[in-house]
Amino acid sequence: MYLKYKRWGRLHIDIPLLCGCILLMLIGLLVVFSAGSSNMVLLQKQLILLGLALAVMLVFSQIPPTFYLTWAPWLYITGLVLLFGVLFFGETHKGAQRWLNLGIVSFQPSEIMKLAVPMTVAWYFSNKKLPPTFLNILAVCAIIGVPMLLVVLQPDLDTAILFVVSGIVILFLAGISYKYILLIIGLAAASVPLIWQILHDYQRMRILTLFNPEQDPLGSGYHIIQSKIAIGSGGMYGKGWLNGTQSHLQFLPEVSTDFIFAVFGEEFGFIGAVVLLLIYLAVTARGLYIAYQAQDTFTRLLAGGLILAFAFYVIVNAGMVIGLFPVVGIPMPLLSYGGTSLITFAASFGILMSIHTHRKIL
Numbered sequence: 001m002y003l004k005y006k007r008w009g010r011l012h013i014d015i016p017l018l019c020g021c022i023l024l025m026l027i028g029l030l031v032v033f034s035a036g037s038s039n040m041v042l043l044q045k046q047l048i049l050l051g052l053a054l055a056v057m058l059v060f061s062q063i064p065p066t067f068y069l070t071w072a073p074w075l076y077i078t079g080l081v082l083l084f085g086v087l088f089f090g091e092t093h094k095g096a097q098r099w100l101n102l103g104i105v106s107f108q109p110s111e112i113m114k115l116a117v118p119m120t121v122a123w124y125f126s127n128k129k130l131p132p133t134f135l136n137i138l139a140v141c142a143i144i145g146v147p148m149l150l151v152v153l154q155p156d157l158d159t160a161i162l163f164v165v166s167g168i169v170i171l172f173l174a175g176i177s178y179k180y181i182l183l184i185i186g187l188a189a190a191s192v193p194l195i196w197q198i199l200h201d202y203q204r205m206r207i208l209t210l211f212n213p214e215q216d217p218l219g220s221g222y223h224i225i226q227s228k229i230a231i232g233s234g235g236m237y238g239k240g241w242l243n244g245t246q247s248h249l250q251f252l253p254e255v256s257t258d259f260i261f262a263v264f265g266e267e268f269g270f271i272g273a274v275v276l277l278l279i280y281l282a283v284t285a286r287g288l289y290i291a292y293q294a295q296d297t298f299t300r301l302l303a304g305g306l307i308l309a310f311a312f313y314v315i316v317n318a319g320m321v322i323g324l325f326p327v328v329g330i331p332m333p334l335l336s337y338g339g340t341s342l343i344t345f346a347a348s349f350g351i352l353m354s355i356h357t358h359r360k361i362l
Contacts (some may be wrong), residue, residue, distance in 0.1 A: 004315060012061045012357040014290070021057070021282035021334060022350055027276065028335035034242050035255040035337075042337065049339045053346035060350025065299045065357050072123035076116040076143070076223045079201065082109035083150040094191035095195050110159045111344045113147045115351075116307035124297035125231050131175035140167060157199075158328045170305040173291075200348070206217065206326040209332070213323070224258070226252045227321045231265035231273075238269030259295040262321045280333075284311045287349075290356040299355045306348045 029046055029076055038040040086100055086109055100109055121140050143166035151160045169182070196204065205220045213221030230246035240247070244266040246252040262303045280313050288306025294300035309331055315330040317323040331341050 012353060013058070013159060014061075014286070014315065014353045014356050017283065017290070017349060017353060017356075018057075020279060020286060021346075022054075022258055023335040024227055024283070025053070026223050027264075027279075028332075028337075030241065031260055031267070031335065032256050034244060034335045035247050035260060037248055038242065046337055049342055052339070053342045056343055057346040057350040057353070060347050061353035063237060063350075063354055065302075065355050066353075068119060068302070069298050072116070072119040075112070076120040079113040079116045080147060080150070082112065083147060085109070087150065087153060096221050097209065108340055110147075110151050110156060111340050112152070113151070114159070114162060114166070114309070115306075115347060117144060117147060117163050118170055118309065119302055121167050121170045122298050122302040122305060125170070125174050125301055126296070130297065131177055132139060134180070135170065137176065137180055139173060143167065143329055156329075162312070162330075166305050166309045169308045169312075170301050171303050172305045206328070208360050210323070210326045223253050223327050224320075224323050224352060226260055227262040228323050229260040230259075231322060234266040234269040234273075236270050236271055237332075238265075238267050241267050243267060257331055258317070258327075258336070259321055260336045261318055261332050263343050264335070265321070276313075280311075280314045282303065284308075284314075290352050293359065294355055295359055303352055303355050308356060310345065 023329075029050065030044055032046050033039070033043045082100060089100065091211065100107060101120045120143055122141060125132065125136070132140070135260060144163055148163045151163065172181075195337070209216065209220040209224065213224045217225055226246060230244070230252050232241070233246065234244075244263055246266055247255040247263045252259055252262055261273075261276075264276060268276075284307055286301065287310065291300055291303035291307060294303050313330055313333045316325055316328065316330050320330070331338060334342065336342075353359050
């Protein structure tokens with residue numbers, strides 16, 4: 001068994017991480033098929049996306065971490081240029097200007113920055129003495145803040161929050177002093193009134209709806225009310241695969257993307273939801289183990305930042321569908337239908353595999 005695992009290591013594939021990702025993808029395939037009312041076209045598209053995601057994961061796993069260290073700032077600069085391009089030439093969908101159309105393909109440059117921001121923060125600390133000084137913290141805030149502001153202007157507050165989280169997580173992993181942690185918390189609390197003023201009306205309504213969704217049950221509170229009904233109706237063991245009523249009768253919105261966890265909860269119940277979250281926990285634990293085993297500052301911080309950003313997605317999406325967080329456009333990683341976020345997460349896991357399998361034998 002050890003020799004087989006070692007052989008996979010030469011291929012730069014981490015078996016536990018790969019198995020966890022494939023398991024989540026297969027579960028997602030089943031739920032997408034059910035949420036799409038057994039739509040074979042949707043299933044075929046998701047299969048193609050999963051195949052592409054696995055290919056991206058394997059390609060990124062072959063690239064040595066030194067390559068990511070060298071190219072991190074250039075990827076960041078490229079992402080910034082593309083984000084500026086979105087402001088002037090971007091396509092608008094559903095009131096948001098987030099896409100660039102290159103003729104052959106249309107994509108969101110913010111997805112590139114989901115990798116570039118933690119990679120660049122880790123690169124910045126790679127040759128710095130830790131814990132970080134106040135000036136280093138200010139520099140990291142600038143690295144995070146510029147793309148965050150560009151994304152907020154699109155507007156895409158959900159992705160902007162992810163940039164902040166991925167950067168702050170790496171700051172914590174770098175051993176930031178508790179004094180600076182308290183300072184950041186204080187500044188964040190003091191800026192709440194200002195942030196509230198610059199939020200769009202629909203963003204404020206999402207936050208207010210969190211506390212009283214029944215105030216507007218057919219409007220702003222509809223999503224979360226139907227989501228909680230779907231999960232609650234699943235009971236302990238669920239209604240069974242393909243037997244969900246909230247999704248099939250179209251009461252539940254965005255069933256194959258943002259609210260796919262509610263579909264899963266209705267069909268597989270509390271037990272199924274717990275098992276699914278345990279799989280996510282196992283994948284996160286494996287990622288943290290890879291970060292712990294990393295042999296230099298760059299790979300350790302990058303691995304920790306990527307896997308904790310993944311965990312943040314899971315927590316926010318699950319919390320959203322059960323009414324603990326405001327409704328946001330954050331998909332459930334590897335489970336929701338869609339290509340852009342799926343490819344981004346696959347690339348993240350490919351980088352994690354690269355970090356683990358390219359270690360030098362001491």
